[in-house]
Amino acid sequence: MASSKPEECTVCFNNYDDLRRPQSLPCGHTFCSQCIEDTIKNVQLICPSCRTEHSATAATQFPINYGLEELIKNIKSMQLPSVGAVSVKPGQDRTRGISKKLRSVVQEHKSSISNLISECEEVLSQLGKYQGQVRGWKTQHHQLQDKLFDLVKQNKAALKLLEQEDTSVVNMTTEGEAGKKQLQIMLECLDTVNTAQEVVTTINEADQYNVEAEDWIQKCQELFPDINTVCTSVKVQETIKNALDLVVMETGDTDVPSFLEESGSTIMEKVERITGEISLKTLTVDHLRGMSKNFKRLVEAGLVLGVQQDQHVLRHSKITLQDGQLYLHSLQHQTPPTHAHTIQVMEVMKALESSSSRIFLDLAWPGSTRGRLHIQLNTDTLLAKQFMLLCTGQQQSGSSFLNTKLLGVWKKGEPGECVRGGDYQYNNGSGGAPLLPHQHDLQYQKSGRAGAVWSWWEPCSDKSTQFGITTRDCTPGSQWLCVFGEVVSGLDVVRAAVNHSDISKVTVVDCGVVLTL
Incomplete structure (x- = not known):
């Protein structure tokens, strides 16, 4: 039976407090934060009241029901004082015995504490949102880890095939070396024959070794290379190399650009700024056209480059902003900044073909x-x-x-x-x-x-x-x-x-x- 008390959660029947704050689901029903957290399974939450399904990774994704918290405060304030409490008659001034100056000091401290409480609540709210983001990333990492395990399994399977191929090559090499040695012996014997009988005997024996050598050569041509082994090895190598190159490129640069360390930003604003910069690591012409705030910051910091790969040489050019106009400078052989965000010069020039040059x-x-x-x-x-x-x-x-x-x-x-x-x-x-x-x-x-x-x-x-x-x-x-x-x-x-x-x-x-x- 559901609780009829507004100050109680209808699932656990505990009073709402600082640990069990009332939070509202999109369907309109309210429960304590702990019950919502416990109900989330596999990125899904089913409302205990109406059974509506909601996507969620953490209770912090749902808003606090501040109206209900205010109602609960009002109910508590109207309750009778506990035994031993000092009662105050209506109209009686609690601070009558305090000087006006001290009352002013008290009021200033109350105001300061109230402001600090508000700041704490804002930071707690930011922490809640950030926790939801972190847990979402954890889920994604678990999913990526499963894919990495699959990749490791593929690599082990490729190694097994290569081991088998290596063994086959060793066996065939041993057989070939023996056949070659017999042919060399026959060659020497033919140089030393003295009678017709020796000639006939040596030639017959040599013909036998010739047939065996020709069969061995034909067998090698048919067996090697094993197409399945080669294709599997090359594909797995390329996949792993690409993955590792991406990891080295993205995680090797650990210094945070100074313009991401600005004060006065909330936790989630910083998170959005950082994730926004990472998403701009590889740029397109649309980024140049859109000129977002993040992109503009990168250009002004000298971190946007045009790149061109010529055979084994990578050249790059600056992209600068002056009086609201973007400029692509001449390609040069120079070491790019650590946190360079790049765009292909050929892509830029192709886009220019349809506009003014x-x-x-x-x-x-x-x-x-x-x-x-x-x-x-x-x-x-x-x-x-x-x-x-x-x-x-x-x-x-x-x-x-x-x-x-x-x-x-x-x-x-x-x-x-x-x-x-x-x-x-x-x-x-x-x-x-x-x-x-x-x-x-x-x-x-x-x-x-x-x-x-x-x-x-x-x-x-x-x-x-x-x-x-x-x-x-x-x-x-x-x-x-x-x-x-x-x-x-x-x-x-x-x-x-x-x-x-x-x-x-x-x-x-x-x-x-x-x-x-």
């Missing part, structure tokens, strides 16, 4: 601060695609505009003024071999406006990566041919470089692509 060059020279210019490329042209490759360093050779110099200024101070650069090979104007095969049917634009980016030599030249940037409008009627891009911002940086006393001191100190996804 804008690159950046950072110029610097002695006595100046670096300046950045943005160039919008016409990627329908081969020269633009080649220019993009040299800004990102995607070629396996690692060829890049990084650390190249401007080679000269033409028509300085006059209409049509322009600068030349792009010799990634020798940095003196004698290099600039094409990275892509020339296509004669490509159509290029013409322009006489300042900001035009064009091929200094013919597209079919052996120096086709060298480029020109116009810094002053040409005279009317004059135009540059083979234009494949335009400076959309930072032309003032190039003009400042033109006015430097030695243009060869102006260097491309950084380059890459603007991530407009």
